[in-house]
Amino acid sequence: MQRRFATALLTLASLALAGGSLAQAPAAAPAEPKPFQAGRPLGATNEKGEFQALSANVKVYGSFRFSESCTFDPQRNLILAMNAGIDQALTQNDGYVSLINPDGSVHTAKWIGATRDGLTLNHPRGSAISKGVLYTVDEGVLRSFDLASGQPLRAVEVPGSTFLNGIGVTADGTAYISNTRAPEQIFKVTPDGKTSVFVAGAPLAAPNGVAIDRQGNVVVVNINNNSVLTFDPSGKLINTENAVEGGNDGLVITEDGTKYVSSVRFGSVSKIVPGKPAEVIATGIPSAASMCYDSVQKQLVIPMNPNDSLAFIRL
Numbered sequence: 001m002q003r004r005f006a007t008a009l010l011t012l013a014s015l016a017l018a019g020g021s022l023a024q025a026p027a028a029a030p031a032e033p034k035p036f037q038a039g040r041p042l043g044a045t046n047e048k049g050e051f052q053a054l055s056a057n058v059k060v061y062g063s064f065r066f067s068e069s070c071t072f073d074p075q076r077n078l079i080l081a082m083n084a085g086i087d088q089a090l091t092q093n094d095g096y097v098s099l100i101n102p103d104g105s106v107h108t109a110k111w112i113g114a115t116r117d118g119l120t121l122n123h124p125r126g127s128a129i130s131k132g133v134l135y136t137v138d139e140g141v142l143r144s145f146d147l148a149s150g151q152p153l154r155a156v157e158v159p160g161s162t163f164l165n166g167i168g169v170t171a172d173g174t175a176y177i178s179n180t181r182a183p184e185q186i187f188k189v190t191p192d193g194k195t196s197v198f199v200a201g202a203p204l205a206a207p208n209g210v211a212i213d214r215q216g217n218v219v220v221v222n223i224n225n226n227s228v229l230t231f232d233p234s235g236k237l238i239n240t241e242n243a244v245e246g247g248n249d250g251l252v253i254t255e256d257g258t259k260y261v262s263s264v265r266f267g268s269v270s271k272i273v274p275g276k277p278a279e280v281i282a283t284g285i286p287s288a289a290s291m292c293y294d295s296v297q298k299q300l301v302i303p304m305n306p307n308d309s310l311a312f313i314r315l
Contacts, residue, residue, distance in 0.1 A: 005032035038150035039114030041107055051194035063098045063109040067303040069290035071127045078107055079301050082124040082136055104312060112150045119152060126167035126290050130237040137164040137177055142189050143192045156193045166274045166290060168210035168218060176218045178207040199235045203227060209251035209290055221248040221261055228259060250291035262302055285311050
């Protein structure tokens with residue numbers, strides 16, 4: 001009896017697989033893609049179903065998961081922290097952007113990345129803002145987002161890249177991106193999406209942080225030494241300065257030309273005033289990554305990679 005029952009089941013299964021006489025359920029129609037939505041500032045829905053913003057007497061800190069860079073929006077007076085999210089080997093497309101108040105408290109835990117609808121952001125590293133656009137490098141791709149809404153704008157693949165890392169963007173939207181692993185070089189991506197190699201080889205030595213100075217020159221720091229390299233727009237090396245320590249990642253250039261360099265390997269921040277030797281202004285910052293400058297509160301903000309936190313240095 002059991003054998004007869006099993007045989008009947010096998011026959012039914014075979015007919016179903018072969019498209020036999022058994023009725024088949026119609027295939028479900030693919031779900032329509034949902035539009036991109038940015039996350040709201042912290043809050044919760046009350047018992048009446050009304051959204052209530054976080055009350056002023058509450059401060060929340062955190063919201064980071066392997067933050068590698070930040071940039072500052074002076075119009076909203078907010079810090080944008082780029083987060084890798086869950087490791088790529090476990091979950092792809094989990095990167096997100098947090099909005100952080102100048103005191104380090106959370107404004108919006110997940111602004112870009114509240115949902116994955118209409119969004120691809122895997123592992124954002126360096127970031128920059130120019131003319132109302134947020135730029136970030138993400139696993140071989142330069143991505144841009146509308147700074148006001150968070151809406152994705154463009155994705156430009158960078159052929160020949162092996163590890164895109166730091167980024168500086170000029171006023172016209174030209175991006176200069178470091179490729180830290182061999183071949184060590186700086187890529188140039190123009191506003192129309194054309195990519196080229198800006199500089200390659202020595203004196204680049206695992207190039208990381210990139211910034212644009214007031215004259216429109218491209219400034220780069222290396223991980224493998226303490227050089228701070230300035231190239232003119234043609235790619236000619238016009239100046240070499242030195243941080244106190246090597247292993248550098250973050251680079252900030254203030255309006256008076258002062259450079260601040262953070263060492264991801266050795267945890268220090270060097271200050272370089274034009275024409276003067278570098279000095280250390282902070283130490284003991286673990287994994288001091290690609291920092292940004294809060295021009296309103298006059299402070300450096302430094303993501304600390306696996307520590308899932310930000311450090312603040314008042315200037």
